[in-house]
Amino acid sequence: MGFLDYAPAPESRGILTLKDAYGLFIDGEFVDGTGGTFTTISPADESPIAEIALGSDADVDAAVAAARRAHTKVWGKMSGRDRGKYLFRIARLVQERARELAVAESLDNGKPIKESRDVDVPLVAAWFFYYAGWADKLDYAGLGADPRAHGVAGQIIPWNFPLLMLAWKLAPALAAGNTVVLKPAETTPLTALIFAEILQQADLPAGVVNIVTGAGATGAALVRHPDVDKVAFTGSTAVGREIARTVAGTGKSVTLELGGKAANIVFDDAPIDQAIEGIVNGIFFNQGHVCCAGSRLLVQESIHDEVIDRLKTRLSTLRLGDPLDKNTDIGAINSAEQLERIRMLTAVGEQEGAQRWTAECAIPDKGFWFAPTVFTRVEASHRIAREEVFGPVLSVLTFRTPAEAIAKANNTPYGLSAGIWSDKGSRILAVADKLRAGVVWANTFNRFDPSSPFGGYKESGYGREGGRHGLTAYLKPALAAPKAATPIARRTRKEVTR
Ligand code: NAI
Ligand code: MG
Numbered sequence: 001m002g003f004l005d006y007a008p009a010p011e012s013r014g015i016l017t018l019k020d021a022y023g024l025f026i027d028g029e030f031v032d033g034t035g036g037t038f039t040t041i042s043p044a045d046e047s048p049i050a051e052i053a054l055g056s057d058a059d060v061d062a063a064v065a066a067a068r069r070a071h072t073k074v075w076g077k078m079s080g081r082d083r084g085k086y087l088f089r090i091a092r093l094v095q096e097r098a099r100e101l102a103v104a105e106s107l108d109n110g111k112p113i114k115e116s117r118d119v120d121v122p123l124v125a126a127w128f129f130y131y132a133g134w135a136d137k138l139d140y141a142g143l144g145a146d147p148r149a150h151g152v153a154g155q156i157i158p159w160n161f162p163l164l165m166l167a168w169k170l171a172p173a174l175a176a177g178n179t180v181v182l183k184p185a186e187t188t189p190l191t192a193l194i195f196a197e198i199l200q201q202a203d204l205p206a207g208v209v210n211i212v213t214g215a216g217a218t219g220a221a222l223v224r225h226p227d228v229d230k231v232a233f234t235g236s237t238a239v240g241r242e243i244a245r246t247v248a249g250t251g252k253s254v255t256l257e258l259g260g261k262a263a264n265i266v267f268d269d270a271p272i273d274q275a276i277e278g279i280v281n282g283i284f285f286n287q288g289h290v291c292c293a294g295s296r297l298l299v300q301e302s303i304h305d306e307v308i309d310r311l312k313t314r315l316s317t318l319r320l321g322d323p324l325d326k327n328t329d330i331g332a333i334n335s336a337e338q339l340e341r342i343r344m345l346t347a348v349g350e351q352e353g354a355q356r357w358t359a360e361c362a363i364p365d366k367g368f369w370f371a372p373t374v375f376t377r378v379e380a381s382h383r384i385a386r387e388e389v390f391g392p393v394l395s396v397l398t399f400r401t402p403a404e405a406i407a408k409a410n411n412t413p414y415g416l417s418a419g420i421w422s423d424k425g426s427r428i429l430a431v432a433d434k435l436r437a438g439v440v441w442a443n444t445f446n447r448f449d450p451s452s453p454f455g456g457y458k459e460s461g462y463g464r465e466g467g468r469h470g471l472t473a474y475l476k477p478a479l480a481a482p483k484a485a486t487p488i489a490r491r492t493r494k495e496v497t498r
Helices: 057-075 080-096 098-109 113-134 162-175 190-201 216-224 237-247 272-288 301-315 336-351 402-410 425-434 467-472 493-497
Strands: 024-026 029-031 037-041 048-053 152-156 179-183 209-211 230-234 253-257 263-266 296-300 355-358 373-376 393-399 417-421 439-442
Touching: 024 057, 024 190, 048 190, 057 152, 057 179, 057 209, 057 216, 080 098, 080 113, 080 162, 080 190, 098 113, 098 162, 098 190, 113 162, 113 467, 152 162, 152 216, 162 179, 162 190, 162 230, 162 467, 179 216, 190 209, 216 230, 216 237, 230 237, 237 253, 263 272, 263 402, 272 301, 272 393, 272 417, 296 301, 296 402, 301 373, 301 393, 336 355, 336 373, 336 393, 393 402, 402 425, 417 425, 425 439
Parallel strands: 152 179, 152 230, 179 209, 230 253, 263 296, 263 417, 296 393, 373 393, 417 439
Antiparallel strands: 024 029, 024 209, 037 048, 355 373
16 A cells, blocks of 8 residues: 555445345335345445345236236326426436435445446436436437337346446336336346335336346246337347347347447557546446446557556556445456456466456455456457456557557457547547447547447347437337228328328
8 A cells, every 4th residue: 555545435324224125026016026035245245235036937927917007008108298207207316316326336236336426326317317308209209100119128137237227228118108127137136126116206107117136037037928029138148149049030129238348449649648547447447347348458559568557557546445435446346256257267368378467456355356457468369358358357459550450459259339549530530430339439438328329239239228229129110101901092191101
């Protein structure tokens, strides 16, 4: 530790009034499931937080039935204007309970409180505000003459941004007029259940949103349920593939947001200080548990040594530890399984010949931790250059020309995001144009805005979330031609142009 040590500055847990046990949220009420329970723990010290219901096939069935009833009787008939009012109300309640949600998220997930407080929760509110504004404008948005919701959406989300992924899924689905059954990840169910309380506070009609906690089997039951019209998933490419197989040929609509292996490209004319901050933010934000993380640094050969030196200096100042401490930069790894995966892949990195550097920091006795790590001399064929590590681990590769940078950036089975650092606008535009990535950031990284579409190419999945594009995922495709039952002359103009 340096001469300027920080005193501990923990955010109080006093704001949380947690229950010992949480049921499933079905038809507007918390109910006991029929599948038993599991414990959600804090990854920072492995202490239990609460008992959580494990949703069974029968529970999923009850939730889907509630969603169907709510769609037929209430939500599907409600005007967009009224749906929007509920979404605005939810957004405001999220803001009112922001501190509580941030503390719960950091406790259950392990992410630093400054991230849950300043990034996750404000974006959750922003997402609901944004889509609230769309609810009454669907008819005027170029979404077809008579945009219609799918009906019941089954949504499965991961553990890296538990509440934010809930917002990305729920807000557009509800704005478009769908009802929902949502399954949170098994290691991070807590904020979704607090959110269910917010839905009760908002007086959202029963059954419009149902939350069924559980693990992979609960998710699989939701995906194959015959009365689910639309499936939306964020998570691993392996599970995404399985979901695509399950829904193939069923008529269900599906969107998949899967993994990534983003290139963060730094040219020799880049503003280096900003680029260093961008590299750090790109891969060490949220412990690197980010699908669009800048996990491959492509740095121009002439500035490689300077960038790596300055990066190591900067990383040595990051503070790892208690997620609830306001000074913490690097929180806990979300689970023992994920820590094991990071350890395995970094060991392979060393075996394959890359050079490992790890920031010096004290690792707490309990909990799951991994110090910021940088691999140099990485080759495109190494597993740490190809596979998603999903941890605080950066792989550094070099290039000499823009063409080489583009070729290396695109040499990946994924295509979710990328970053470019350069002083030259023309170069940024020329390179961005050739990158096969859904989002390309220029002289910044990991910026999110509800109005901006997000999604991938290739094994990163299909469909877009966010913006007007994000609504289309929750609406039936525009009808091509009217059925020829009524003579043309007797139809309204709206029907004819549909
Ligand atoms: P996962 O894909 O197994 O879990 C994501 C969600 O899917 C969870 O809610 C889980 O319960 C559910 N699920 C699991 N199996 C399912 C099935 N057969 N049918 C329906 N739902 C199912 O991801 P996991 O195991 O937590 O992480 C493994 C790796 O996946 C990570 O190391 C990371 O590389 C990647 N990952 C990527 C994410 C992203 O945002 N793109 C998020 C989480 C993980
Ligand atoms: Mg899994």
